[in-house]
Amino acid sequence: MSGRFKPAVKTYTRPVTGTWWKENPFFLVYMAREATALFVFIYALVLLSGVVSLALGQSAYEAWQALLTTKTSLVFHLILLGLLAYHTYTWFKVMPKTTPQIDIAPQTIVKTGVLFTAGLSVVIVAVLFGVTR
Amino acid sequence: MTAETNTRTIEIDVLRYDPDSGAPPRYQTYTVPFQHDTSVLVGLQYIKDHLDGTLTFRWSCRMAICGSCGTMINGIPQLSCHTFLRDYWPKKLRIDPLEHFPIIKDLAIDQTDFLNKLDSVKPYLIPKQEKPLSEGAYLQTPKQMEQYYNYSQCINCLLCYAACPQYGLTPTFTGPAALALLHRYNADSRDVGWTARSDVLNSEDGVWRCTLVGYCSEVCPKNVDPAHAINQNKVNSTLDYFGVLKLLSTVGLGK
Structure with a gap:
């Protein structure tokens, strides 16, 4: 950045390596948060493929539904659920950093967010179960 | 126990850079005696006073208020006056200039x-x-x-x-x-x-x-x-x- 202060004439600049995130456990946790976002994208593709198969007609949609009930698909979904739950938690974990200056303990904000989401998820599953049974 | 008998020694690797030589930075190892209350900054001062007067680093207040003595201690950014050698002994200690800043000389960075x-x-x-x-x-x-x-x-x-x-x-x-x-x-x-x-x-x-x-x-x-x-x-x-x-x-x- 240019400005009124001028840099020292002769300096040595150390390069940032591509493995900087492996050098500190804190950065590994950060990268885990960022990397699990990829699985949110993958699950979005799963849902999108359902919409596409619905547009293609009844037989395509039934084939998609059948694919979801296979053992491989169930294991895949369980793994995705775990990764997505972790990803969701990481964002509630940093939520206190995004609020204005308020008199609520950061841990209370995190717990409230997690409990609210868990409760809402249970309600949605219950409603869907009631609608589709 | 007297202060004398309480003295231990620790090896400190310090990143050295000499702008006049133009050679890339290298680590130099020093053996430093310390006691329970010896901070990393005091360790660096021992090196400068007794082992190698050419070592360059910044410091001022010695009580975590001036913000001058920041260094990377085993890869973690810390104030060297606020960090103690006892917490690293008996392992070696590595001291680098603050990450992401150009080095002027040894541990002194360009701010x-x-x-x-x-x-x-x-x-x-x-x-x-x-x-x-x-x-x-x-x-x-x-x-x-x-x-x-x-x-x-x-x-x-x-x-x-x-x-x-x-x-x-x-x-x-x-x-x-x-x-x-x-x-x-x-x-x-x-x-x-x-x-x-x-x-x-x-x-x-x-x-x-x-x-x-x-x-x-x-x-x-x-x-x-x-x-x-x-x-x-x-x-x-x-x-x-x-x-x-x-x-x-x-x-x-x-x-």
Whole structure:
């Protein structure tokens, strides 16, 4: 950045390596948060493929539904659920950093967010179960 | 037990760089005697006084208030006066200059980039109207002071910049301390400088460059929370973009 202060004439600049995130456990946790976002994208593709198969007609949609009930698909979904739950938690974990200056303990904000989401998820599953049974 | 018998020794690897030779930096190992209360800074001073007078490093207050003695200690940005050799013994200790800054000599870094960034956020009160001393102080409630007090504790030690991978990857990023100080003044009830600082805050190299790694707040020796200052201002920056802040200020809610 240019400005009124001028840099020292002769300096040595150390390069940032591509493995900087492996050098500190804190950065590994950060990268885990960022990397699990990829699985949110993958699950979005799963849902999108359902919409596409619905547009293609009844037989395509039934084939998609059948694919979801296979053992491989169930294991895949369980793994995705775990990764997505972790990803969701990481964002509630940093939520206190995004609020204005308020008199609520950061841990209370995190717990409230997690409990609210868990409760809402249970309600949605219950409603869907009631609608589709 | 006497102080004499309580003395142990520890090996310290220090990164050396001599701008005159032009050779790339290299580690040099020193064996330093220490006692229970010997800080890393005192260890460095022992090296300079007794082993190698050419070693260059910055220090001043020795009590974690001046912010001069920041170094990477085993890869973690820390104040060397606030860190003790006993916590590393019997293993070796590695000391590097603060990460992400150019090295001038040995452990002394070039702070120019930060100084220009600090300058760019106008780190001073911009009152609505200057008033003469005879009219007394600008009054403020404890609640109003709470809004910025944490951020006013910054000692410009630059540990947060050494902790920020975004600053390392994109040096044009305004960075944690400068943005925390920008917020310190914006959040002050006596200040009306939002507009004057908004170009820096709203820019891509302002709050939006931060990806909320959050390590800046972890390493701060004064418990300042730059990650909070930056990320709450992403909301403010968005409100500003859509003109909501201006709308709020017309009804006395925004600044």
